[in-house]
Amino acid sequence: MRRIILLLFILQVTLFAHAGSNSEDTHPEINEEEIEELPELDLEDLSQPEAGEEREYLSLTGKFVSDSYVAIKRENPYIDFDSSLGIRELENFETLRIILNIAPSRYIKGVLDGGFYFYPYVEAQATEFNNISLFLIEAFTQVSIGDVFFFKAGLQQVDWSTAYIWSVTGRLNRLNTPLSPTQEGTGVLGLTFEILSRYISYTFGLIFPDFRTANLTGDKANILCSWLANKLLFSFYDTSIMLDCAVSFDPDAAPDNMVYDFFIGSGINQEAGGFIFYADFGPVYSKKIIFREDGTAESRMDWSFIASFGFNRSILKHGFMILEYNYNSAGFSGQDMKNFSCALQSDEVTIRESALSAFRPGEMAQHHFYLHYRHNIMDLVEIGFDSIFGITDPDGLKYNNLLPTEYISPVISYIGFRNGKISLYSRFYIRHDEDDLGEFALIPYCSIIGLSFELNF
């Protein structure tokens, strides 16, 4: 027993000495008093860049203006003179778009995003249209309290979707320009209130009757209604789940002819193996316009189901792709599309206007695919494309198999500038032959070529 105790004692002494050496390793070669101390930040002046080539340039705007830019575009459309749509012939036109994000303090900011279209070849006296027109995408003021409560008023994007292009919530903010179906459209006029917290965020929106133009002719939209919208967003670890619902009504309609629009949307976002998978789906109860074979139309309230699934992923370090599929149970079949085309050419003004108001290329078929790709070359050039493949049921069409109607927009940009970029892009609306009645084939342009200059400040 004595030997065992002696052995334990020796072991303890040895181990104690070893443990002590771990915690007391010091290196006298460093004199802590001589080590430079990094300065504390000025939290009131965080947005100002540190000394460097950008300091002087950005100090002019950095205090009050953040993430702002000006874009100048020139677009040359090639018109399809055989198009059945009797719309004005837009020749080459230029766009000036300005985004101003003005933040006089951390808790107040204003955003103005809009500009002008110039139609230099349209003579004002020869047409009912002016050769300059104004457009607004967003114009709102935001006030926040303590980085938790946010109140926003004005023309604003209400994009609560999980998917990129199509979603249930897209009904709130859906008017993209038919000439560029993958770009964000004009915002909606409304008030939104948001409470943010780590796991659950809640947003309430009151959206006022729509005053935007809905189609190529400049006719007013027929969605003259208000929306009451709610969104709950749950975030747990790598997963985020969104639930939203909204109801709308037409304040001008007679009580016995009131039109409601209602949806419940849900979205989920999840990373797995370098892919980001997402889904967005839900039921919709809304007014639909049914175009008949005899050239007449009727509207009725009905249920439909919308679902979008997709993923994004980086490709070979310098590439990035998105693939998205959308199903809309209320989408047009081939026969519906044929009837719709007849309605567009109807002699009755009300039928023709109803058809024009329902004309949303990229949203009309039952099945759509969206493919996006961008590839960065040496941080100097970026090439890529956006494309939509709408697949309609072949019933009523001359084709015996599924008919894809395509939209593709290739782009090449020089991104080597520190304060802007130059892009050359095109939009092709592909039609197979003169009997092609696909949604993109109805657009009166074969293609558009554009050149844009963007300047950030």
Next chain:
Amino acid sequence: MFRKRSIFYFFLLSFIFKAILIFPDDLADRLLKEMDRALFPSSFIAKMRMTNHKPVKEDQSFDMIVYNKENVGALMIFTSPPSEKGKKMLLVANTIWFYVPGTSRAVSLSSRQPFMGSTFSNSDLMDSTMHDDYEPEVIAEEKIDVTDCYCLELKAKNKGVTYKKIIIWIRKDYRVPVKIEYYTLSGKLFKTMKLFNLKKIAGIIRPANYIMENVLQKETFTEVEILGITEKKDLKNSIFTQGYLTK
């Protein structure tokens, strides 16, 4: 007899207790926690500059403000150059949310993707702690540039992390890392990070400069410099949400 047994049990218990204290796994765990704390405060706001060096291209620099709160998330806001100004990145768990001004919502990206064309991945820069994601083991004691270091091997605890294996050399004195090697899933050395220029940052001696080299692409590396830092324990959790990115 009773007294001898008491002495025996006393020594036996104290031996077990001390043996637990210096058990190598425990040391590795402690070192990794201390390293995480030595790199950054648990909750802070920092200004950083990242510069990409590539063999056939002019150096490219980005300035950013970083908000970080341990176990909650990290938010990065770009302030320069003008073409990147206003872009924001949020890291929550292993998911990155990226916001570009002029768009209405943030986009989710994988944490494994390269960060703004650099040799860093999104998670390298934005995830400032390793203890939650990796199981450490002390595998050697070595000198790196005459500095005594512990060499730790880290193995991923879950599949969601960017690297399967990481080897870190930690200074014995200040518990700050000197060199970090990142390995691919197949076990090949992928990237090497060197940390240097010790400064007093928020009261503690920490490295102010990091260089990440891509082993597979010669002369390609990215340098990050901490320009200023303030420990701020009362950062609100709402800052680290998707909704905040668009505000």
